[in-house]
Amino acid sequence: MARRIRNLVIAIIILNIIWYLAAIAISKDILPNPFTVYAIIPSLFKENISLDIYASVYRVFWGLLSATLVGVIIGIMIVRLPKFGRIANPMLYFLYPIPKISLLPILMLFLGLGESSKIGMLFLANVFQVIVSVRDQVRQIPGDLYSSLHVLKASHWQIFKYVTWPASIAGTLSAVRIELSASFAILFMTEVYGTQVGLGYYIMDEWSKMEYTKMYAGIVILSIVAFILFIILELLDAHCNRWRKKDAPLF
Amino acid sequence: MARRIRNLVIAIIILNIIWYLAAIAISKDILPNPFTVYAIIPSLFKENISLDIYASVYRVFWGLLSATLVGVIIGIMIVRLPKFGRIANPMLYFLYPIPKISLLPILMLFLGLGESSKIGMLFLANVFQVIVSVRDQVRQIPGDLYSSLHVLKASHWQIFKYVTWPASIAGTLSAVRIELSASFAILFMTEVYGTQVGLGYYIMDEWSKMEYTKMYAGIVILSIVAFILFIILELLDAHCNRWRKKDAPLF
Amino acid sequence: AGCSPKESKSSSTSSSAQNSKTTKITIATMAAPDSAPLYVAADKGYFKKEGLDVKLSLFKDPNKRDAATSAGQADAAVVDFTSFTSYMRSKKPDWKLITQLTGRFGVAIPKNSNVKSVKDLKGKKVANMSRQVTSYYMYKTLKQNGVNPKDVDQVNVPQIPQRLEMIKNNQAAAAVLPQTFLTIAKVQGCKILTQSGSDFQVTALAAKGKLLSDKDVRSKFLKAYNRAVNELNDHPDVLTQVMEKDLSLPAPVAKAAPKQFPRYNKAKTPSVKTMKQVLKFAKEEGFFTKKVNPADYIVPVD
Amino acid sequence: MLTLNNLSIKRNNKLILKNINLTIPNAATTAIIGPSGIGKTTLISAICQLISYSGDILWDGHKLNLKKQTIAWVPQDFGLLPWFDVHKNISLGIKIRNNDKLNANQAELVEQIENKLGISDIKHKFPNELSGGQKQRVALAKAFCLKPEILLLDEPFSALDTVVKQTAENLLLEQLATFQITTLMITHSLEEALIFGDQLFVLSNKTGQLRENPLKSVNPKDRRDNPEFSKILADIQKEVIDLWRVE
């Protein structure tokens, strides 16, 4: 534990040194130095940035949860039900690259401008990626692991519960980690309309005002929020994968 | 082969039926029916959309290639060099969620408005995701697989070549697949400045002209281009993972 | 990367005369009629004749334009007074407005709307984009009609086509749009509630560096600009062409443009008075509260 | 009664086994011996319906139905699920056949068998923390707990030391004596084959021959001490060596 905190501190110091040096080298508004940025953060909390944090985390949570649920189910089905998979795979490959942002008009038509269209966009933007990730992960499960269940004629549900799920949980969590960060990027597309709260809105707003110091303050807060969510995912991962002897340190 | 083509045809038919029904149900400009869209595609080629395809594929190729190279190396280093990993992991978790689009001013400062800043943005937006994917994949490699090389005191390079790389190639290709699609989404952020060619530009441009039929024609072309790239990746995957008995059908 | 894609679809660059005496200027333009004279001047070689090497870079999104200007990638930019407040945040005025441009704005409403006048917008939902020219336009129009802007529910929808979609689908009672889209709105069966006249000019060209400090360069530049304005005013078909090819605006818009923009204004000092009003608006809205003297940010055209 | 009729099996388009005919009487044990790579494991995989085959696999004259007949299978590589600890791995079989539940009797049975096989103090370890022999015992425990109708053992004692092997062998004999289990046992040890097998199925050159065990009438427990044991063992050893060497 102590070592972890030490590593974390070292990492933060290194990051700040790099940032500081870059800021000095560039010496333009577009990259303020870290101390100016940190100095401004308390004032953001007075301006109620906690509301923005809440709004964004709320949207990301529901968008990601729905995308993960649907993505995991379809991803597993593609591999485990080969007949379904053979048709679903090419469909997936056609639908996956469609730029989801261009579906915004349709999404707004059905879901309006409020929370639901934002969560809907997060869902749309993430669900295919989760499907592909989970599918790729489940494809890697060695067939032998299923044998002992086949012999006992386990049901589809039992096979899922005892083999597919535990074998792919690490990959699923990896997919969620990746989506988590992508989701924050998507906030920048969805929090620019119909809302005035959210970290994405805040950062874009300060950007368009060219208030770079505040913009970076917003980014720092976003990073910290995401960092906390990552740590939660890591702990979940460590718990679910106790059986694996991990070489890789969390930090 | 024949079966694959049959499955592909079925998938395309299903997709078109869904699209057609949705278009009828909505019956608005924002979702034209597939046949109007297909009818217009030949005219796009007269308007030289092949140039747009070339430009976008070019950008995605270099952006993805550089992100994959750097991402794979760092991702593997984090796991295989635990001292490095312990510091790099928390740094990664802070840097990863930073919305890369907000670094656009800095990117433009160094790389200008042309191709390099576009490729640079694709690199920035993908590299962290590749790192995380590859890291997660390499973490899952059972430690036992390394033992026989440790006993022979294989060099770091040999361990990479004979174990880490073959064991993580499937995961790396999965990451590339996911990035490939994400990259097309990023084109929508980068092809809106300093260029008038590219599929992202084309689709956004038609959107802003409210030429929805042309916009969807652009999306169809994008999907087909991406589909071809996906198939290439699948073939590569199938080749690299011959040793694995695959249950999952390509299609 | 020897085979990087070539921008061969349309030439947004005036063929650069690589003469050492030429002054290089990069201008960030927006896909709006305001930028048309710049393209004419570039296409017809007016800038070149003045010894200026002008490169025009088209932006579809004001944020990207601002990123480019902050990064020092542009010496001039097509802006509006409202968004120019962002350029006024730096300590000393490095960006100044050197000439007014020509643009028009209006409010569109659905075909069967029961909104008959601006007053009727009270309590209704209006699709607009905050802190852009359209939001100031709406503010001013509402005030002129005796409506408190706070009484109108303005929702932020940055994508202009999306605003139009919203009134078409009855998701909003009205949409505030720049002129090009007013034409589309009409083509698509919507009605125009109100529209700005030639007295409402809030777009301008912001400049820094040589274009700003070197009076000689500036007057050459404006001379080329004025020639282009003449050309546009004399040849309506040139406007149609520029609209469609360079600014990538929809064909119906381009066709209707000569009627909507019968006269482009020659280079003209941006109005300090209007700027003051915009600053007041910005203060009320709370997005720009710094005390500044507008005159410090405007260079007279002489 | 398990009957293999004209069973032929291909793997990767290569014919491994050809026209196998074999009848395994109820509640009896058939030992399968054969050179490495001949297709013993393949034969068992076919019975488990894990690979495709031509010909018939019948149980009492009907096509073998895994839903109705409980098969317990101890694979050569133990087949443990790495994410479950020893205890969960052992009880998994019962749970699957019993709607994911484990009743009190079954729980006790699991405990008992764990005790007998000396794995009760590694109950909470994961498979990758076990020694080779421990894994094998876990696999055996899993099979014994199931009280199967058909028991398929693929070299079940190969990783055990003399003492533990004796215990495990005795436990198996006990199970076989108590319950009506139709057993197929692959082994490389001719000694084991003679002790457990009521009959011997000798595989060579893609096909197999059935032999009676000359010691069939002797109680398995007493076979090793039978005065004729060494001679019979030596005979059969010589025979198979000649048979297999030709290939």
Next chain:
Amino acid sequence: MLTLNNLSIKRNNKLILKNINLTIPNAATTAIIGPSGIGKTTLISAICQLISYSGDILWDGHKLNLKKQTIAWVPQDFGLLPWFDVHKNISLGIKIRNNDKLNANQAELVEQIENKLGISDIKHKFPNELSGGQKQRVALAKAFCLKPEILLLDEPFSALDTVVKQTAENLLLEQLATFQITTLMITHSLEEALIFGDQLFVLSNKTGQLRENPLKSVNPKDRRDNPEFSKILADIQKEVIDLWRVE
């Protein structure tokens, strides 16, 4: 000469082996026997420097250095890399010690050993297409090709049938006779232990005792036919059974 001095090994904070002292003379073979789960594989892992330990592992008085001494190791689970075919797996060891190259002599050696172990016609198969015994033979081939100074064998013949086992045993004996190989061999078969071991290291209760092989002076090939063989085997069997049963 390989010397283990006061070797103690913990796994998961549990002491597995305590104060092991053992000297393995050059070019001789030590057979290790012990009950399942006692720590035989753990001991070998420590020599391979794969797990941490306290105490010393010395080669000719210096700390064992894997860079200088070539160790060939046949793990209990064969340790093949699944993405390389049999041939590549076998030559991998040589390549690693030889800058990723395989010269003509070495290539021939690989072929020879493949032939002798009967795996030349599965050369291009991947490990997951092999039978258990085939995998074990591939692992043995890999070790033999390396011409190591130290050879560590973890139950190397457990998955082989009578005939193949004889071939493999003979090949091992040949190797041991031709080259100066210091060998540690874990086995559950006391017979094998007596045939290969110049000395026997009997593990029980976390520690070990060294015995001379009474047949040491007899040529290994002739030991099995030695008139005293059965008696010695029976004696040692009784002894270890008593020793291990107590635990």
